[in-house]
Amino acid sequence: MTSGSRQRFPVGASASITELEADPHALLAALRGGEPVSWLPSLSGWLVTSHELAEKVLRDPATFTVDDPRFSTARVVGPSMLSLDGEQHARHREPFTHPFRPAEVRGRFTAVIEDHVERLLATMRPKGAADLRAEFAGPLAVAVVAEALGLTDVDAATVLSWYAAIVDAVSEVTAGRPRGDAGVAAMDELRTSVLRTLAERDPASILVAAGERLSPAEVVANAAVLMFGGIDTTEGMITNAVLHLLDRPDLLAAARSDEDLLPAVVEESVRLEPAAAIVDRYATTGVELGGATIERGDLVTVSISAANRDPAVFPDPDSFDPHRPNARRNLAFAKGPHFCIGAQLARTETLVALREVLRLPELATDPARPSAPRGLVFRKPRALHVTWSTG
Template sequence: MTTVAELADDPHAALAAVRPVGWLDALGGWVVSGRELAVRVMRDPETFTVDDPRFSTAQVVGPSMLSLDGTAHVAHRAPFEKAFGLAETRARFTEPVAQTVASLVEEIAADGAADLRRTLAGPLSVAVVAYSLGLPPASASTVLGWYEAISDSVTGVAAGRQVTAAGAEAFARLHAHVAGGIETSDSLVAEAAGAGLGVDEVVANAAVLMFGGIETTEGMITNCLWHLLTHRDQLELVLADPTLLANALEESLRLEPAAAVVDRYATRDVELAGCPVRRGDLVTVSLAGAGRDPEVFPDPDRYDVRRANARRHLAWASGPHICLGMHLARLEALTALRAALALPGLRLDPSSPPPRGLVFRKPAAVKVRWDVEQAPPPQV
């Protein structure tokens, strides 16, 4: 019998065994791991809803666009949508992201070694998401501390445990921080409040955007670095042809989406690929499983930066809950990856761990080394 620990460590064999859908006792529900069926479930919120008291994120941060459907979902999401459209993202964020990445890489360039999760991916994602929402200043380490406590609590709830005291305390601190941002007249959170959302509703939505943005960006960068640095042949292809980097990122998202699953709850009795799903059943859509569906992706476990259909992954989900910040996350990830791969002789430290996690999958660290170029001797 598959355990929660095994799913967190390496879920892919178990997901293949139940594809396109099957019951997993470890999760107490159905798991959808076929791509076609995953799209069907995510695009049918009337039958498969997020609006259920068991929804893990809502238990930690309260109701938000992530945990509501129908008109309530639209009311919570609409005040934030325009700011994250493709054209708006490129116009507003290209230069600040480039400047932030350049500053972060400059700080470590002379060291020859670093954990790129802690020194690049994490600080970048915190800085950009805070900037995007118009939040008051806070150190990256402070926000990452809140984020880790809250995401650990969400993961625990998804595994059947209670909201942790640390998660509750972190959210209380985040609540105070976001509420302070509402007082800034030109901030996105202030605009959301002006659009009719209450303070608690603004905070809940800012929290899912903030931590979704951190998780998505940090996970994208760290997972792609891990894939490239553990597949040297693919890295050499990208270094020889930098235009492959965008597809290398999509292929990494296919194999290891940063958010590996999304939960839904059946609102009526329904059949999925011959399986009798009952009203109230948990239906977990495995975005990781859908990305390795062999009917869509030949040789699905292979990392191939030239895979023609890599962008058919479902790392951003689908339907009304498709990721709001996907354009910004892509911009951040590609900018950071280009800068990291420019470090001469970049290589993975053997002690660096692989991606893992039940809900959020990424390496705990990306420990790397590179060659520090020696300054030329002074002219005499």
């Protein structure tokens, strides 16, 4: 792109990673209002902020693809449903769709989630205070992923250690550095566990069923992707939803007295602060989008956060309103062929977690330790310190 072309996007030119990570909503609103597709030097790519254009990109994998050698996750875990498009994407994804359909989630996972929630809360209740992200939301998300994968002789703590090492490796590759020894070791251990699980051929295993149609290496890669999708985003969904209610005592009281309100609370929470804030695509051809001339190979980043606060779709978009009639038009789980395969599981986890956490008496944030979501890719509080009555 020429320097003259870049001067057409002054708001994007001034955007910093620090601002995008901390509290980006005023910046995103300015971009959406004047530069809905803007070149951001800080991202070395385009940022799409309007709901209409974001949905257009997400629904058009022929023009805006994930299948690009720069896609860092694929460089660490291998090709998977996350990093392929077209027929190959469908082939990788299809073996995993059935277990995550709404009816299957209700029958297969609801009781499991309820058991893990009660186990975690039983440990927390006598304390009267906790970091809800570190002591509840995170461990719950990890435990459910471990259960969903059904790996032989692997506990939640081991899954978490693999996940953390793989995330670090992806971050290193994204920054242009080689992945460290810990990331290589984690993938090796995950591979060994998946192969052992496939060999035992438990008919109830999601991975064994997938192994009927995918190679062992492909099952390993998709198992790693399910770890990504099931841990960070679900942890963020739970933490953000609790924070949104604690910030609104009137709605907290309403949700406590009427559990039928909770599904709407969850949906409005992911609209207002989606746990996965951005997704990346790469242009397969030159294309005009929102007044911008995108060249083949350009990075095109969709801001889910900005699209979800587009006033053209969501009136008074910065307010938390569980009675919003069209909240489910949010793009928190993406759209098109890469719509989040675990969306129903994540919603169910968040709903059950929220219902039980709200039963803690006199639940409140710790005023001495305030919390706010932050993060460029995954947005959630670094910690959510809460207190409750034990009397």
